[in-house]
Structure formats: C-alpha cells, structure tokens
Amino acid sequence: MMRITRAAIPALSRGITLIAVMVLIGLLPWISGRDPALSILRARMGDQNPTPETLAAIRQQLGLALGPLDHLWNWLAGVFRGDFGTSWISGAPVLPGLVQALGVSLGLMAAALAVALFVAVALCWPTMRRGLRGRDTRSSGVVAACLTALPEFMLSAVLLVVFAVWLRWFPPYGWHGAANVVLPALALGLPAGGLLGRLLENAIAATFHERWIATWAVAGFGKGQIARAVLRRSLPALMPQIGMIIVAMTGGAIAVEQVFSIPGLGRAVLGAASAQDLPALQAGILLLLVNALFIGIVANLIRIALLGRALEMGAMPVPQVLQAAPSRRLWIVPGVVSFLMLVLVVAGLPRDPFTSEYIRLQPPGLLLPLGADGLGRDVLARVAHGAVSTIGMAIVVTAASFVIGIGMGLMPRLAIGPIEVTKATPPTIAALIVTAAMGPSAVGAVVAVSAVAWAPLAAHTAALVTETRAQPHVQIAPVLGVGPLQLLPRSILPAITGPVLRHAMLRLPGNALALAALGFLGLGPKPPSPDWGLILADGLPYVERAPFAVLAPVAALALMSVLGVSLAALSRR
Numbered sequence: 001m002m003r004i005t006r007a008a009i010p011a012l013s014r015g016i017t018l019i020a021v022m023v024l025i026g027l028l029p030w031i032s033g034r035d036p037a038l039s040i041l042r043a044r045m046g047d048q049n050p051t052p053e054t055l056a057a058i059r060q061q062l063g064l065a066l067g068p069l070d071h072l073w074n075w076l077a078g079v080f081r082g083d084f085g086t087s088w089i090s091g092a093p094v095l096p097g098l099v100q101a102l103g104v105s106l107g108l109m110a111a112a113l114a115v116a117l118f119v120a121v122a123l124c125w126p127t128m129r130r131g132l133r134g135r136d137t138r139s140s141g142v143v144a145a146c147l148t149a150l151p152e153f154m155l156s157a158v159l160l161v162v163f164a165v166w167l168r169w170f171p172p173y174g175w176h177g178a179a180n181v182v183l184p185a186l187a188l189g190l191p192a193g194g195l196l197g198r199l200l201e202n203a204i205a206a207t208f209h210e211r212w213i214a215t216w217a218v219a220g221f222g223k224g225q226i227a228r229a230v231l232r233r234s235l236p237a238l239m240p241q242i243g244m245i246i247v248a249m250t251g252g253a254i255a256v257e258q259v260f261s262i263p264g265l266g267r268a269v270l271g272a273a274s275a276q277d278l279p280a281l282q283a284g285i286l287l288l289l290v291n292a293l294f295i296g297i298v299a300n301l302i303r304i305a306l307l308g309r310a311l312e313m314g315a316m317p318v319p320q321v322l323q324a325a326p327s328r329r330l331w332i333v334p335g336v337v338s339f340l341m342l343v344l345v346v347a348g349l350p351r352d353p354f355t356s357e358y359i360r361l362q363p364p365g366l367l368l369p370l371g372a373d374g375l376g377r378d379v380l381a382r383v384a385h386g387a388v389s390t391i392g393m394a395i396v397v398t399a400a401s402f403v404i405g406i407g408m409g410l411m412p413r414l415a416i417g418p419i420e421v422t423k424a425t426p427p428t429i430a431a432l433i434v435t436a437a438m439g440p441s442a443v444g445a446v447v448a449v450s451a452v453a454w455a456p457l458a459a460h461t462a463a464l465v466t467e468t469r470a471q472p473h474v475q476i477a478p479v480l481g482v483g484p485l486q487l488l489p490r491s492i493l494p495a496i497t498g499p500v501l502r503h504a505m506l507r508l509p510g511n512a513l514a515l516a517a518l519g520f521l522g523l524g525p526k527p528p529s530p531d532w533g534l535i536l537a538d539g540l541p542y543v544e545r546a547p548f549a550v551l552a553p554v555a556a557l558a559l560m561s562v563l564g565v566s567l568a569a570l571s572r573r
Contacts, residue, residue, distance in 0.1 A: 010287070017417035021289065024433065025282050026072040031437045079286070087281035095282040098268060102287055104175060105257070105264035109249055111181050112188035116245075119147065119193025124201045131208035131230070132223045146200060146562075147194025151513045153250035153520045154256045154557045156187040156259035157536055161547050173261040183257045191252070192245050201232035201240055234552045236306045243299025244423060247292040251426020255517055260539065266428075270521060273435050281436055288429050295418075341387060342555065348384025353377065353530040361546040373535070374542050377528075379552045385530040387556060390519075391441060394512035397449045401511075402504040404454035409461020410488075419462070422455035427514045431523040442531075445524035449514045453507065460503050466495040509564030516557060532556055 024031070037058040078085060084095045123144050133242065146183030163183060164172035170183050207213070207230045216226055261267075267285035271277075347369070362372040371378040408415040431448035438444040468491065518524035519533025527534060532553050539549030 012417075013416070017320075017421045021421060022286075022541075023072065025285055026075045027068055028278050028282055029434070054473055065524075069515045073078065075282070084286075086284035087277055088282050089275055089277045090279075093110065094277075094283045097267060098280065098283050098287060101263060101265040101268040103379065104262060105250075105253055105266060106182055108181070108253055108256070108262060108264060109246075111185035112192065112253075113246065115185050115189025116193035116196055116249075119190060120197035120200055123194070123197030124204055127201050127204050127208075128227060128230070131204065131213075132227060134217075141225055143195045144198035146279075147190050148198060149193070150191045150556060150561060151517060152187055152191060152465075153255035153259060153517050153533070153536070154513075154554055154561070155190060156184070156256050157540065157543075157550050157554055159183045159187055160259060160540075161543055162549055165544050165547065170218055175260075175262045175264075180260070180262075184260045184262060187256050187259070188249055192249055195245055196242060199238050200234065203238055205232055207234050223233070225322055232306055236303045237253075239299045239306070240296075241301035243296045245298070246295050248290060248426055250288055251270050251428040254428045255521060258521060266431070269432060270523075273432050274522060281432065282555050285429060285432055289425070292425065298342065329351060334563055337559050341559055341563075344380075344559075345384050348378075348380040348382075349388065351378050351381035351384070353381040353385040354528055361542055361549065363546070364548055371546065371548045373538055373549050374546075375538075379535070379549060382530040382535050383532070384397050386553070387530045389517055389525070389530065390512050390532050391508075393446050394508050394538050396446055397453055397511045397515065398504050398508050400446075400450040401453035401457055401507070404450070404502060405457025405504070406461055406493075406500060408454065408458040409500075410465060410492070412462035412465060415458060415462070419455050419458050422452050423459070427452050427518065428521065429519045430473060431521075434525050440523050441524055442529065443526040445515050445518045448523070449511055457500055457553050458523050459523070461496055461500050464499060465492060468495045503557070506564075509560050512560050513564070516560075 037055040068395065075085065082095070084093070084098075086092060087094050123422075160172055160183065163169045168350050170179055174180050208232075213226065213230075216229070250266075253264060254270060256262070257264040257267040258270060265284060265287060269281060269288070272280035272284055358368060358372040358376040358378065360372065360374055360376045362368055362376070364371040368378055368380065373379055373382070408418065428451050430451045431445065434444045434451070435446040438447070515524060516531065516533040516536075518530035519529075520537045521533070522537070524533060525531040527538075535553040536550060536557070539546070539553065543550050
C-alpha cells in the first residue's frame with residue numbers, strides 16, 4: 001500500500017501544480033492590486049473623470065463586482081466552455097483573435113524548427129561521418145556553443161541591421177509573404193539548432209564508443225544501417241531536452257515577433273499586458289502554457305515510440321557521456337571577455353547615463369566613443385551602467401535560484417510537478433504573469449527570472465540527492481542511529497552544495513541575458529533606466545539612421561554570451 005502511495009506522489013504533485021497555475025492565472029485581476037476599472041476607463045475614454053459611480057458601473061459590467069472566488073469560478077467555467085471572456089479594451093471576445101495570432105506564431109515556429117533541424121544535421125554530420133569511418137568522434141562543439149549562446153532578441157537586431165537595413169535583402173517588418181519569414185525564422189531557429197546539434201553531437205559521439213558498434217561492423221552491417229541504429233540509440237534520451245528546446249522557442253518567439261512586428265500570439269499578449277487587458281492576457285498566457293504542455297507530451301510520445309520493446313522489457317539504454325580532453329587554453333576566452341567587460345565599465349561608469357546634453361543620434365567620436373541615442377544620451381555611459389545593473393540583478397537571481405533549487409531538490413518526489421511545469425515555462429511567460437501582478441519593474445524582472453531559474457538547479461539537486469542516498473555510508477547511517485535531521489547536514493548537503501553552486505554560477509550569464517530580454521520587451525526596468533534590453537529597444541526605431549545605437553548594446557550582450565559559452569565549455573572538463 002505504501003508503494004502505491006509513493007508512486008502516486010509525482011502524479012499528485014503534477015496535478016496540484018497545474019491547478020495552482022490555473023488559479024494563479026484566473027486571479028490575475030485580484031492579484032495585481034490595481035483597479036482594472038480605472039485602467040479601462042483611461043483606455044476607452046481618457047478624458048472622462050473617474051468618478052466612483054463610473055468606476056462602479058465598469059466593475060459591474062465586467063463582473064468585477066463579484067468576489068475573487070466567484071470571479072475565479074466564473075472564469076474557469078467559461079474556459080471549460082470555450083469562452084475566454086471579452087476584451088476590456090475592445091469589448092470583443094478575446095479567443096478568435098488570439099487563435100488567429102497563435103496560427104501566425106505556429107507558422108513562425110514551424111519555419112524556425114526547419115532551420116533548427118537543418119543546423120543540427122549540419123553540426124552532427126561530421127561526427128556521424130567520422131564515426132562510420134572508425135575515427136575519433138570527439139568534437140570541441142565551438143560552433144554549436146556559439147549558436148546556442150545567441151539570445152533571440154539580440155540576433156534579431158543583428159539580422160535586422162545587416163540583412164534588412166544595410167543589404168536590403170529582406171523586408172524589415174511585417175508578415176505578408178515568404179520573404180518576411182526568413183529573418184525571424186533564422187533569429188529563432190539558429191540558437192535552437194545550435195543547442196539541438198550540440199546535444200545530438202555529444203550523444204552520437206558517445207554512442208560510437210559503445211561495443212556493439214564494432215560488433216555490427218564485423219558482422220557486415222552497412223553504414224546506413226549503423227547510422228540509423230546510432231540515431232535510434234541516441235535520440236530517446238534527448239527527447240525531453242528536445243521538447244524543452246521547442247518550448248523555449250515559444251518564449252523566444254515573443255521577442256522575435258516584437259522586433260519584426262509579426263502579428264503573433266506573443267506580440268498580442270505583450271500588447272494585452274501593456275494595456276492591462278487582463279482577459280486577453282489570461283487567455284494568451286493559458287494558450288502559451290497549453291502549447292508548451294502539448295509539445296512536452298508529443299516529445300515524450302516520440303521517445304516511447306523510439307524505445308519500443310526496450311521500454312516494455314525494462315532494458316532502458318543508459319546514456320553515456322564522452323568528455324573531451326582538457327585544455328588550459330579554454331581559460332583564455334573567459335579571461336579576455338572579463339577584461340573587456342571591465343574596460344567597458346571603467347570607461348563608462350564615471351559618465352552620466354541620464355543627461356540629454358548631446359545631439360540626438362550623434363555618431364561616435366572622441367567625445368562620444370559609442371555615440372548618442374535618440375534622446376541625446378551617452379551610449380557608452382548607458383551601456384556601462386547597464387552592465388553594472390544587469391549583472392547585479394543577475395547575481396541576485398542566481399543566489400535566489402540556488403537557494404530555492406536546493407530546497408526544492410531535497411524533496412524530489414513532492415517537487416517533481418513544480419520542477420516540470422517551471423522548466424516548461426520560459427522566463428518571458430513568467431514575466432507576463434509577474435507584470436500583470438506587479439507592473440513592469442526591475443524587481444518584477446528579478447522575480448520573474450528567479451521564478452523559473454531555480455528549476456534546473458532543483459532537478460540537478462534531486463539527482464545528486466538520489467545518488468548520495470544510494471551510497472553505502474548513507475544507507476547504513478540509520479542503523480548506526482543517525483536520524484534524517486542529522487543525516488542532512490552531515491552527508492547530503494556537503495555532497496550536493498558544491499556541484500549545484502558551480503552549476504548556479506555557470507548560469508549567471510544566461511540569467512543576465514534573460515533579464516536583458518525582459519527589459520527589451522518592456523517587462524523589466526522602466527525608462528530611463530540604463531538596462532541593456534531597454535538600450536537596445538530604444539535604438540531599434542533609429543536602426544536605419546543610426547545603426548551604432550543598436551550595435552553598441554548588441555556588442556555588450558555578445559560579450560556576455562561568449563562568457564556564458566566559455567564557462568559552459570569549462571564545466572564539461
């Protein structure tokens with residue numbers, strides 16, 4: 001009976017987590033602490049005086065006069081009937097427009113997935129070819145790592161400047177034909193393809209070092225048969241990560257749609273958040289989460305189909321890890337990048353990032369090494385101060401996610417639901433919920449990224465806890481009279497703290513880029529804060545006249561990306 005109860009705990013954890021998410025979304029009008037009636041009145045009739053009678057009439061019309069629980073029940077009942085409510089701004093049903101926008105987003109994601117698969121195949125083909133010829137399959141993975149580290153919003157800005165503004169090969173904005181698909185699909189697909197190719201390349205390289213490869217070759221199997229067998233052996237263990245990569249594309253699509261003015265679901269949800277149109281925001285977030293859940297289910301079904309009889313017989317393949325030879329030269333890259341970041345901060349920190357005393361869009365020169373932005377502010381000063389604020393917020397996020405990850409990972413069965421749901425939630429979606437509750441702010445950005453950044457650390461902690469508890473000296477501890485409360489500080493925490501802390505520090509550059517992405521989307525610090533994302537967003541309207549206003553923050557973000565790549569490469573040694 002106890003075994004059945006223990007087996008039911010993960011399913012119960014998943015169910016409770018999904019219900020909690022639904023309740024959280026349903027209660028957004030009450031969690032925000034702001035009066036939605038006042039926002040609606042200002043959006044519809046900006047000049048009308050907000051009298052108590054007018055506000056009360058709006059609340060009655062929208063059903064806000066009910067209590068939170070009644071409002072939640074009505075919203076959930078409407079969702080199960082297919083009625084997601086009416087827009088507080090336009091008064092029209094929100095679902096038809098969001099479904100149409102979802103179709104646009106899915107089309108963009110399909111094109112981006114095609115790009116990602118092409119990139120992954122191109123990255124894996126040399127490893128596959130070396131393996132079929134009996135050569136060493138180990139690879140540095142530099143190209144894949146560089147592609148992986150490119151944030152979608154930064155890559156979008158670069159592609160926009162180079163191929164739409166300078167070369168004029170593709171249209172910069174809109175969604176009118178095949179030409180409009182190319183740049184957004186590249187911006188979204190290249191990072192995903194780099195990560196997918198990196199994972200698959202490592203798995204294929206490890207598979208070629210297994211003994212059955214030599215047996216098949218001696219038995220006379222052809223290269224095509226061996227290649228298919230290697231893929232079938234390598235893919236099942238990667239399917240959960242592949243599903244997560246595709247889910248992460250939904251978060252990246254929001255930024256890409258914003259840059260290229262694509263009428264997709266992400267852009268529609270951003271518009272609803274800025275207008276405080278909570279019914280549209282609730283429906284959009286719910287559609288994004290359902291899409292992420294569906295992708296995860298499909299990835300798991302593909303994994304089951306690939307395993308086939310091995311899953312039924314319990315002969316599960318154990319993935320192997322192939323390590324490349326260590327090299328001291330790998331420390332050169334993070335050292336150089338850190339030095340360049342330090343030079344940037346030292347050069348710009350004494351300068352004023354807020355004064356508008358310069359000529360608007362003044363080009364770079366001796367007085368202004370990086371030029372001036374659209375308001376006549378020193379770009380160097382803003383980028384340098386943005387480095388301090390962004391990295392500072394990233395340190396806070398990393399520390400918070402480390403503490404939460406350790407705490408949740410110590411309860412692997414109870415925490416499996418929150419871990420899985422959180423890992424499937426991109427930071428942008430979490431930021432939309434936080435923004436609806438708190439409004440856009442630096443604190444809200446920190447809360448949003450921390451709300452999802454702990455999940456990988458918790459999963460790592462849970463795996464380490466399981467391994468530690470399986471060790472003989474820990475298993476025999478209860479026999480020697482060591483209780484659970486004594487075992488935790490003596491044996492478990494010392495074994496897991498170091499590896500998880502190193503894992504958390506490696507995620508620092510990624511957390512900084514996530515915070516910059518929220519600032520770029522208007523979900524982070526408010527203007528005139530010198531946030532990297534805000535600086536890039538401020539420069540995009542002037543990209544044709546002053547590309548330097550975009551390239552300066554892009555260069556800073558690129559340095560942070562390279563730092564993340566180099567640290568990740570070191571972690572594999």
